[in-house]
Amino acid sequence: MSVDADIVRKIGHLARIKLKEENLAGLADELNVILGFVEQLDEVDVSDVEPMTSVIPATLRTRKDEVTSGGYADKITSNAPLSEDNFFMVPKVVE
Amino acid sequence: MSDLIKLSLADIQKGLKAKKFSASEVTSAYLNEIDAANPKLNAYVSIENEQALSMAKASDEKLAKGTGGALEGVPLGIKDLFATKGAHTQAGSHILDGFKPEYESFITNNLWQDGAVMLGKLNMDEFAMGSSNETSYYGAVINPHRASGSNKDLVPGGSSGGSATAVSAFLCAGATATDTGGSIRQPAAFTGTVGIKPTYGRCSRWGVVAFASSLDQAGPITRTVEDSALMLASMAGFDKLDSTSVDLAVPDFAAAVKRGVKGLRIGVPKEYRMDGMPDEIEKLWQQGLAWLKDEGAIIKDISLPHTKYALPAYYIVAPAEASSNLARYDGVKYGLRVNGDSIDEMYENTRAAGFGAEVQRRVLIGTYVLSAGYYDAYYVKAQKVRTLIKRDFENVFNDGIDAILTPATPSAAFGVNDQEMKADPVKMYLNDIFTVTVNMAGLPAIAVPAGKDKAGLPLGLQLIGKPFDEETLFAAGRVIERSAGLDFTPKKRW
Numbered sequence: 027m028s029v030d031a032d033i034v035r036k037i038g039h040l041a042r043i044k045l046k047e048e049n050l051a052g053l054a055d056e057l058n059v060i061l062g063f064v065e066q067l068d069e070v071d072v073s074d075v076e077p078m079t080s081v082i083p084a085t086l087r088t089r090k091d092e093v094t095s096g097g098y099a100d101k102i103t104s105n106a107p108l109s110e111d112n113f114f115m116v117p118k119v120v121e
Numbered sequence: 122m123s124d125l126i127k128l129s130l131a132d133i134q135k136g137l138k139a140k141k142f143s144a145s146e147v148t149s150a151y152l153n154e155i156d157a158a159n160p161k162l163n164a165y166v167s168i169e170n171e172q173a174l175s176m177a178k179a180s181d182e183k184l185a186k187g188t189g190g191a192l193e194g195v196p197l198g199i200k201d202l203f204a205t206k207g208a209h210t211q212a213g214s215h216i217l218d219g220f221k222p223e224y225e226s227f228i229t230n231n232l233w234q235d236g237a238v239m240l241g242k243l244n245m246d247e248f249a250m251g252s253s254n255e256t257s258y259y260g261a262v263i264n265p266h267r268a269s270g271s272n273k274d275l276v277p278g279g280s281s282g283g284s285a286t287a288v289s290a291f292l293c294a295g296a297t298a299t300d301t302g303g304s305i306r307q308p309a310a311f312t313g314t315v316g317i318k319p320t321y322g323r324c325s326r327w328g329v330v331a332f333a334s335s336l337d338q339a340g341p342i343t344r345t346v347e348d349s350a351l352m353l354a355s356m357a358g359f360d361k362l363d364s365t366s367v368d369l370a371v372p373d374f375a376a377a378v379k380r381g382v383k384g385l386r387i388g389v390p391k392e393y394r395m396d397g398m399p400d401e402i403e404k405l406w407q408q409g410l411a412w413l414k415d416e417g418a419i420i421k422d423i424s425l426p427h428t429k430y431a432l433p434a435y436y437i438v439a440p441a442e443a444s445s446n447l448a449r450y451d452g453v454k455y456g457l458r459v460n461g462d463s464i465d466e467m468y469e470n471t472r473a474a475g476f477g478a479e480v481q482r483r484v485l486i487g488t489y490v491l492s493a494g495y496y497d498a499y500y501v502k503a504q505k506v507r508t509l510i511k512r513d514f515e516n517v518f519n520d521g522i523d524a525i526l527t528p529a530t531p532s533a534a535f536g537v538n539d540q541e542m543k544a545d546p547v548k549m550y551l552n553d554i555f556t557v558t559v560n561m562a563g564l565p566a567i568a569v570p571a572g573k574d575k576a577g578l579p580l581g582l583q584l585i586g587k588p589f590d591e592e593t594l595f596a597a598g599r600v601i602e603r604s605a606g607l608d609f610t611p612k613k614r615w
Binding site: 038043056066076077079084101104108117119 | 219220221222223320321322335361364365367427429430432433434436437444448451452453454455456457458460461462463464465466467468469470472473476481482484485486487488489492495498499501502503504505506507508509511545546547550561562563588
């Protein structure tokens with residue numbers, strides 16, 4: 027499988043990264059080198075192999091469903107590039 | 122005071138307890154050396170003079186009373202990936218401009234609880250993506266070592282290049298680092314330092330900026346094996362805030378250092394003998410095996426048949442997880458924002474300006490392999506191969522192997538701005554060929570400096586252990602360190 031400039035433009039949008047039109051062809055070449063490299067995996071027979079879900083034998087711990095932390099909206103928003111009254115400020119989303 | 126900085130972490134610890142010098146003295150000595158060396162080496166992205174001196178003063182008060190923790194007064198460097206309250210934490214990226222966390226990572230909190238002093242934050246490849254520390258927004262880190270008779274700057278390896286350089290050049294007593302595909306062990310090998318990636322789950326990931334969550338694991342880089350044992354003992358431990366943290370007691374790692382290798386079965390995987398590998402690396406490997414044998418270890422040939430598939434599988438799994446983890450950098454919650462006409466355009470502009478070329482490349486690859494129609498062909502396939510890689514290791518351990526010896530890297534440190542690697546991303550990725558299998562299988566592994574190449578550059582050997590058996594790695598690592606008996610002090614030029 028390989029990608030071309032159109033697919034790279036589409037992936038760029040999915041990843042929310044603005045790509046310059048003049049860079050698309052070069053990026054497609056770079057991505058194709060990497061995709062070509064990972065294609066080696068096609069040599070491996072993985073029928074009857076379960077995909078790994080956890081690298082160590084572990085089950086997720088559970089705990090009581092209760093509030094354990096919170097009440098510090100000022101700290102949460104303290105690093106925001108734009109905030110007001112402990113709210114994050116973003117460009118208008120709803121008309 | 123310049124002799125203080127050359128002491129091992131263990132000797133600083135002893136000297137402080139015996140009141141031969143104060144924490145303020147040793148901290149000042151490191152800060153002075155950082156001022157002298159950093160313009161040339163670029164290891165620190167932020168030097169915390171005031172905080173370091175006030176932490177040292179607090180340690181001196183405790184030491185005077187005979188109290189204090191295991192690392193009381195020991196000055197450390199912290200990789201920029203760890204959240205440190207109120208201090209520079211940007212993962213070597215432009216997109217986290219100005220970010221100062223309101224909280225402390227589990228690991229650094231452990232270190233401060235034990236009395237350690239923070240000197241500053243260490244440079245790294247952006248979001249830990251790189252093998253040469255050249256992808257940092259703060260510029261490349263320079264290896265303190267140079268080939269004999271050469272003035273050419275070499276890379277320290279990556280992504281923990283700032284940590285490795287700072288430890289190698291005596292700019293701290295030890296440093297925190299992280300390893301997703303070799304980011305502790307490869308830079309340790311390139312700089313003549315010791316680095317251990319513990320078993321996945323041994324060190325909490327809470328407060329460590331995420332790259333690939335199923336692979337990321339923190340560990341120390343230090344000048345000696347014993348120092349790594351001392352530092353890891355403080356860093357490790359159960360944390361309920363990390364769902365993959367393992368609730369296991371932390372063993373006495375320092376005691377394990379002295380254990381020796383008598384009767385241990387050391388495996389030698391034939392798949393690690395790569396085509397085109399320099400003779401020097403092969404010779405070093407054989408030498409390492411001879412040292413272990415001389416001390417009573419039993420050497421066995423083994424096979425890990427899926428070794429060659431670890432790196433291609435890694436370059437699906439790691440970018441996939443990265444593309445998901447890095448979705449949080451959107452110009453809203455922290456760091457950089459570049460405005461646009463709509464919220465989508467603001468996201469796209471921010472991420473285009475904030476991420477460097479390598480990070481963008483990996484996010485794009487990750488987004489592609491996770492996109493509709495490709496998920497099974499890439500991600501699920503890679504996770505199946507990962508099961509096979511892990512099974513290879515389980516088979517040899519079940520056959521009675523205690524640890525595996527391999528080279529740490531396929532070469533010594535290479536030049537800054539290497540044109541071949543620049544032209545072909547896969548060439549750069551091949552640096553991690555011996556280290557990445559370990560992350561895919563979640564195992565612990567240590568890189569120990571063991572020799573030098575013709576040009577006098579450090580070379581390392583890697584020991585891979587069973588899950589949660591870091592102790593055997595410290596024991597065998599110490600035997601290699603002691604048998605090599607080499608001085609890895611770089612020639613000073615700052």
